[in-house]
Amino acid sequence: MSGFLLGLSLGAACLASCAPILVPWYLAQAAGWGRNFVLLGLFSAGRLVGYGVFGILAWIIHPVIDSLRHSFVFGLIYLALGIMLIHFGRTQFHNPCVSKGLMRRIPAEIFARPGILAVIMGVLVGLNLCPPFLAAFTKAAETPSLAASVIFFVCFWAGTTVYLLPLPMVGLFRQPVAAIVGRFACWIMAGYFIYQGVLIWVGGLK
Amino acid sequence: MTERGRTSYGCPPTRIAWHWTILLAVPMVLLTAMTMTQGQPLPKELRLLIPLIVSFVFLNAMFILMLRSGRIDQFRSPVFILYALGLVMMFIPNMLEVRGTVAIGAEEIVQGKVPFCHMVIPMTIIPAAFTRTIIFPGSMLEGFASIGTMLVLWLVVSIVLGRGWCSWVCFYGGLDEGFSRILRTPLIRRISPTLRYVPFAVLLVIVLLSAVYLTPTYCEWLCPYKSVTEFAAVTDARTLIQTVIFVALFVGLVIILPILTGKRTQCGLFCPMGAFQSFTNKVNIFGIRIDKDKCIQCGACIKACPTLSLDQTCLEKGSPRMTCSKCGRCVDVCKFGAVSMQIKGTPPGHPNLGRVLFVYPAFLVMAIMGGSMIQQGLYRIILLVTTGSLVGGS
Numbered sequence: 001m002s003g004f005l006l007g008l009s010l011g012a013a014c015l016a017s018c019a020p021i022l023v024p025w026y027l028a029q030a031a032g033w034g035r036n037f038v039l040l041g042l043f044s045a046g047r048l049v050g051y052g053v054f055g056i057l058a059w060i061i062h063p064v065i066d067s068l069r070h071s072f073v074f075g076l077i078y079l080a081l082g083i084m085l086i087h088f089g090r091t092q093f094h095n096p097c098v099s100k101g102l103m104r105r106i107p108a109e110i111f112a113r114p115g116i117l118a119v120i121m122g123v124l125v126g127l128n129l130c131p132p133f134l135a136a137f138t139k140a141a142e143t144p145s146l147a148a149s150v151i152f153f154v155c156f157w158a159g160t161t162v163y164l165l166p167l168p169m170v171g172l173f174r175q176p177v178a179a180i181v182g183r184f185a186c187w188i189m190a191g192y193f194i195y196q197g198v199l200i201w202v203g204g205l206k
Numbered sequence: 207m208t209e210r211g212r213t214s215y216g217c218p219p220t221r222i223a224w225h226w227t228i229l230l231a232v233p234m235v236l237l238t239a240m241t242m243t244q245g246q247p248l249p250k251e252l253r254l255l256i257p258l259i260v261s262f263v264f265l266n267a268m269f270i271l272m273l274r275s276g277r278i279d280q281f282r283s284p285v286f287i288l289y290a291l292g293l294v295m296m297f298i299p300n301m302l303e304v305r306g307t308v309a310i311g312a313e314e315i316v317q318g319k320v321p322f323c324h325m326v327i328p329m330t331i332i333p334a335a336f337t338r339t340i341i342f343p344g345s346m347l348e349g350f351a352s353i354g355t356m357l358v359l360w361l362v363v364s365i366v367l368g369r370g371w372c373s374w375v376c377f378y379g380g381l382d383e384g385f386s387r388i389l390r391t392p393l394i395r396r397i398s399p400t401l402r403y404v405p406f407a408v409l410l411v412i413v414l415l416s417a418v419y420l421t422p423t424y425c426e427w428l429c430p431y432k433s434v435t436e437f438a439a440v441t442d443a444r445t446l447i448q449t450v451i452f453v454a455l456f457v458g459l460v461i462i463l464p465i466l467t468g469k470r471t472q473c474g475l476f477c478p479m480g481a482f483q484s485f486t487n488k489v490n491i492f493g494i495r496i497d498k499d500k501c502i503q504c505g506a507c508i509k510a511c512p513t514l515s516l517d518q519t520c521l522e523k524g525s526p527r528m529t530c531s532k533c534g535r536c537v538d539v540c541k542f543g544a545v546s547m548q549i550k551g552t553p554p555g556h557p558n559l560g561r562v563l564f565v566y567p568a569f570l571v572m573a574i575m576g577g578s579m580i581q582q583g584l585y586r587i588i589l590l591v592t593t594g595s596l597v598g599g600s
């Protein structure tokens with residue numbers, strides 16, 4: 001449940017960073033919203049695979065993370081997250097996901113097959129180190145078992161996917177308002193992460 | 207409203223005849239008398255009797271003038287501001303008497319002795335739907351400030367008044383409203399319209415963070431009003447940072463920015479409860495209507511709106527944004543009688559009907575909640591003058 005809720009709480013930032021890929025793509029497809037939903041399903045399945053990989057990774061590094069808890073480094077991670085979110089909020093829709101750079105390297109033929117493309121994009125987005133994802137990664141690393149770590153990521157995936165659901169309705173969705181709210185939410189979350197980082201520093205260095 | 211942006215109640219709106227005014231005021235007089243005395247005989251001690259009589263007369267005078275004059279905000283605002291000041295004057299000495307300090311200790315939080323305030327409603331009911339956990343450390347049913355009482359009150363008021371809650375019921379709103387009225391001419395006149403979305407972002411973040419961490423996030427690190435009510439005792443770095451944030455937000459959003467802008471910046475640009483209440487405006491039957499035939503697009507109402515709920519698009523559409531707190535200031539300042547409080551869906555032409563039907567329950571709730579606060583605030587002032595201390599007395 002906490003993975004799902006964390007996904008929900010950070011999904012606005014996911015939307016801000018990943019909508020630049022999905023929305024133009026949907027528009028370029030010029031497909032109806034029903035077909036867009038099918039593509040979103042494939043895209044989400046791809047993301048799930050990417051998240052599963054990170055679930056395993058998070059569990060592997062968890063002993064290291066455990067020893068770092070409440071340390072200077074952990075505080076620094078929160079501060080970095082906060083600063084990244086501020087940057088995301090500032091540049092918002094003009095700032096690409098890591099996967100957007102990778103997208104340019106995909107052979108042109110694949111673009112002819114929207115279904116395959118949707119899955120590939122999903123995997124790439126799933127392997128993207130955006131701030132919400134890093135937050136989930138540090139939280140998943142605290143889980144005691146491999147299964148718990150993977151389940152956490154699956155739930156996180158479900159939470160963030162909720163935010164992508166309106167995207168197929170691009171034409172109907174009042175995106176400017178949602179984008180503004182999302183951007184402000186990024187900044188507030190950033191403030192929260194910085195606050196957490198400072199708290200860990202102040203508390204941890206006592 | 208003058209050219210320079212200050213509210214002036216210039217035009218004579220539709221008045222109600224005296225006999226109707228008196229007739230309509232009688233039930234309010236009886237109800238306020240009942241609630242303020244709580245059915246008890248009048249107190250003999252002057253220090254208790256004077257606040258009771260003064261606040262009773264003040265409330266009913268304001269209501270009668272509101273009915274008679276056809277204006278809303280001019281007579282709502284003084285009551286609303288004194289209601290908030292009364293809360294502060296009552297709360298702090300009360301805490302000092304009961305606990306010896308305004309700060310609340312960890313033990314009391316664990317024991318659920320924190321009075322429930324409406325600010326946590328969005329953080330309570332939305333996460334409760336997901337997690338089936340009430341995250342606030344207060345009592346569920348015990349006393350007036352219990353979670354159950356507040357939720358019922360909020361639900362009833364929201365159905366009847368919508369976001370009118372923020373200009374008639376919220377016991378904090380009068381503070382930034384009071385400060386926003388200090389300068390005749392605001393020093394900052396341009397506020398980016400994009401900032402109107404900040405409360406919705408705050409709402410989104412605090413609801414979700416509260417659900418993730420199962421704590422009332424807003425109360426823990428964002429509520430400006432902690433500065434004038436109660437906050438966790440400063441015992442470590444965490445509580446020190448929290449206290450610094452509370453004070454900084456209070457000074458910035460409730461004092462300095464309202465003075466400089468003439469707007470209710472905490473309510474209009476930050477408060478998540480206000481954003482949450484905005485959605486209740488959608489289902490509420492009362493709303494502000496702008497008659498496009500009468501409106502000459504002078505923009506006076508846009509400048510006067512304390513919550514930035516009006517813009518040019520609203521004038522064209524004939525209604526304010528969903529964030530309207532139904533304060534009635536736009537009704538009062540329009541010199542052409544183009545703005546009125548109406549029952550949604552009814553034909554225009556009866557400005558007093560919608561106004562009276564709205565003002566009656568709105569004022570009643572404000573009088574019931576605010577009456578005792580104003581009364582107790584006055585009592586504390588009299589105590590201070592007569593004994594030199596805010597605490598003690600009977």
Ligand code: SF4
Nearest residue numbers: 501502504505507540
């Ligand atoms: S409703 Fe029209 S005429 Fe009335 S104050 Fe607003 S802009 Fe001016």
Ligand code: SF4
Nearest residue numbers: 511530531533534536
């Ligand atoms: S639109 Fe009118 S009633 Fe609504 S908040 Fe603004 S001034 Fe008050």
